[in-house]
Structure formats: structure tokens, C-alpha cells
Amino acid sequence: xxxxxxxxxxxxxxxxxxxxxxxxxxxxxxxxxxxxxxxxxxxxxxxxxxxxxxxxxxxxxxxxxxxxxxxxxxxxxxxxxxxxxxxxxxxxxxxxxxxxxxxxxxxxxxxxxxxxxxxxxxxxxxxxxxxxxxxxxxxxxxxxxxxxxxxx
Amino acid sequence: xxxxxxxxxxxxxxxxxxxxxxxxxxxxxxxxxxxxxxxxxxxxxxxxxxxxxxxxxxxxxxxxxxxxxxxxxxxxxxxxxxxxxxxxxxxxxxxxxxxxxxxxxxxxxxxxxxxxxxxxxxxxxxxxxxxxxxxxxxxxxxxxxxxxxxxx
DNA sequence: TATTGTTATACTCTATAACTATA
DNA sequence: TATAGTTATAGAGTATAACAATA
Numbered sequence: 333x334x335x336x337x338x339x340x341x342x343x344x345x346x347x348x349x350x351x352x353x354x355x356x357x358x359x360x361x362x363x364x365x366x367x368x369x370x371x372x373x374x375x376x377x378x379x380x381x382x383x384x385x386x387x388x389x390x391x392x393x394x395x396x397x398x399x400x401x402x403x404x405x406x407x408x409x410x411x412x413x414x415x416x417x418x419x420x421x422x423x424x425x426x427x428x429x430x431x432x433x434x435x436x437x438x439x440x441x442x443x444x445x446x447x448x449x450x451x452x453x454x455x456x457x458x459x460x461x462x463x464x465x466x467x468x469x470x471x472x473x474x475x476x477x478x479x480x481x482x483x484x
Numbered sequence: 485x486x487x488x489x490x491x492x493x494x495x496x497x498x499x500x501x502x503x504x505x506x507x508x509x510x511x512x513x514x515x516x517x518x519x520x521x522x523x524x525x526x527x528x529x530x531x532x533x534x535x536x537x538x539x540x541x542x543x544x545x546x547x548x549x550x551x552x553x554x555x556x557x558x559x560x561x562x563x564x565x566x567x568x569x570x571x572x573x574x575x576x577x578x579x580x581x582x583x584x585x586x587x588x589x590x591x592x593x594x595x596x597x598x599x600x601x602x603x604x605x606x607x608x609x610x611x612x613x614x615x616x617x618x619x620x621x622x623x624x625x626x627x628x629x630x631x632x633x634x635x636x
Numbered sequence: 637t638a639t640t641g642t643t644a645t646a647c648t649c650t651a652t653a654a655c656t657a658t659a
Numbered sequence: 660t661a662t663a664g665t666t667a668t669a670g671a672g673t674a675t676a677a678c679a680a681t682a
Contacts, residue, residue: 341582341589342544345555349543350536353607354615354623355517357630359532362514363557364634365507380511381649384502391501392494398663403497405515407651412665430493434658434663437493455505463506465636470629471506477618477626478509482516484617533672550640562673564642586640586681 358478368462369455376451381406382418383451386440389424390448394437396429423447510630520614521607528603533558534570535603538592541576542600546589548581575599 350356369380378386384404389395397415401408415438418424423444429435440448463471502508521532530538536556541547549567553560567590570576575596581587592600615623 341546341548341584341587342551345540345547345551346543347540347555349539349604351627351631353611354627354630355514355521355532355607355611356536357627357634358510358514358517360557360634361630362507362510364636365510369507379648380507384508387501388497388499391498394493395497396493396663397665399494399497403499405512408664409652409666410650429663432493432659432663435493436664452501455507459505459507463633465632466629470632473625474629475503475506475509477622477629478506478513479503480617480622481615482509482512484516531671548640549642559674560641561643561645561675581640584640584682588641 354481365459365462368458372454372458372461373451376447376454378447378451381414383455385411385414385418386423386444386448386451389438390440390445393439394427394429396432396435396437398435400438418444506633517611517614520610524606524610524613525603528599528606530599530603533566535607537563537566537570538575538596538600538603541590542592542597545591546579546581548584548587548589550587552590570596 366380373379373383376383381404385400388400388403392399397408397411400406400415401411406414415424419426422441425439425441426436427439429437463474466474518532525531525535528535533556537552540552540555544551549560549563552558552567553563558566567576571578574593577591577593578588579591581589615626618626
């Protein structure tokens, strides 16, 4: 005879299998931090990627689009409109590259310098906010372990 | 007089400012693991989200679409085509919910059980592969710290 | 009234091919 | 021949509004 197993409903979802995976946990944590980042950085009208570009240009005057592309794992075609956007907002300037006529060096304007300083302050705040459950030592350990993965 | 600062080119990119941020490091690590995941899981024709759904259905027989939506932070409309896809592949079955006439309980078929077992084996392997630079203790610590963030 | 599942739709993000100017 | 920057475009991921059926 055939026994049809009863179809029960579940109350709480068991995610323990997924939670054994580093990839799953990394993605969940990334989603939480990203959400806080987007909310708090909206006052500067900056998305995550725009903040990253501004930061790299600020700390690497003369950086090229190709170098940004490589450093942020963004494909060159997708960088065009991003750089155009912060250029039109008067945050960065394009200067001819000193040695390579094909390339263009990016530099922050004084408005860009000001906004980056404010945005970095906001970023530091929201970081502490979204990782408030971690001690300073744990935060340091977490960053070290994550870097071991993506620098490997 | 106006002094124009010389426009130099940079050789290596300094990302140290971004690297002080937990959010940046989490995202970079997530990108690396995701890349390995996509490559290795292609043999099962499973994307990350499809593996996650299969795992939750497998370990929570009778789970509803709404519960999946909540557990994976996927909006209900975006879950429809995903569940339809693995349904058409014969990996899951929809059964009427025992107590709620609006809901539908999801269950793995035997083909789904088989594929999930294989995919979980692949996932465990690629996890070790993409986090090979971590010791077992470090991997455990990393997961614990990440969970403190997204469970906060 | 509220919720489950769904359709339709729009917007963002990511990826590929191909072009131009220069190396 | 190769590389930097760009255009056009396609696909994947994520978002909101609104509907039918059921609670």
C-alpha cells in the first residue's frame, strides 16, 4: 500500500544549513550594512559606488578610469556614466594624463574635497552604527579575516 | 600669481581609506566567494538564489513562498519566476497548505532531494576553496562575527 | 481589513561587442 | 597589435502598484 506523508506547515524557518556557509553569512551581513549605508549617505546624494570612486580619486589624485575599474571591480563601460555624473556635479575634474595620451587623470575639485570629507565622516558613523554589536577588537578581526579572503 | 599644481600619474592604487570600512571589506569578500560559487554551481545549473531556495525547501518541507521571501530578503513578486523555474524543472512540488487556503506549501521532489544533496556537497567544497586562506578556527570566528551584524 | 500569491512594470546593476584614438 | 575610453545594448537583480482569492 502507498502511504502519503502528511503535509505539515512550518512555524519558524530553519536556515541552519545555509548558515554554515561563509558565503551566505557574508552576503547577509553585506545586505544589512549596505542598507544602512544607502540610508545615511542619501543626505550627500551619494550611492555606495559613487562614494567609493570619490574616495579613490581623493586619495589617488590623477587616477585613471581604468585604474578605478580594476580597483573596484567595475567594468569600464559601467564606469562611464558614473564618472560623468560626479563630473557634471562639479565634484571631479578630468585632466590630460601626463604621459599617456589615451588616458585621463581624475582629480577632486574643492567641492569634491569638501563633500568627500563630509561623506567619510558619515561613513565612519554609519559603520559604527551598523556594526554596533561588535567590539573594536572584533571589528578589527573581522576586517582582517575578510581581507584574507579577497586578497588570497 | 597662480601656481598650477603638477598633474602626476599614479602607479599603484591606494585603497587604504576604503579598507578601514567593514562594509567595503564585506562586499569585496562577498564578490570573491560569489564568483567561485557561480562557477562551481554551474554544473548543477543552479544560481546562488536557486540553491538557497532549494536548501530552505529541503530543510523546511511545506515552507511557503512568503516564508521564503522573508528568510532570503527577496520580495514576493521576484520569487514567483524563481519558484516557477525550479518547479518546471521538477525539483519542487506545490502542495495545498494544510491550514491556510491562500498559501501553498513547497516540497522537494526526489529529483530535488538528489540535486540538493549534490549541490550541498559542491557548496561545501567551494566554500573551503574560496576561504582556503582561513584556518577552521578563523572560518568559525568569521561566521560568528558576521552573524552578530545581521542578527543585531 | 489584512495577507498570500501573482501580474505588470520600472529602475538599477552587471555584462558583452564594437568603435576611436593613442601607444 | 594592444590599450584607454566610450557607445550601444542585453541580461540579471531589485523595487512598487495593483489585483484575485482567502483569512
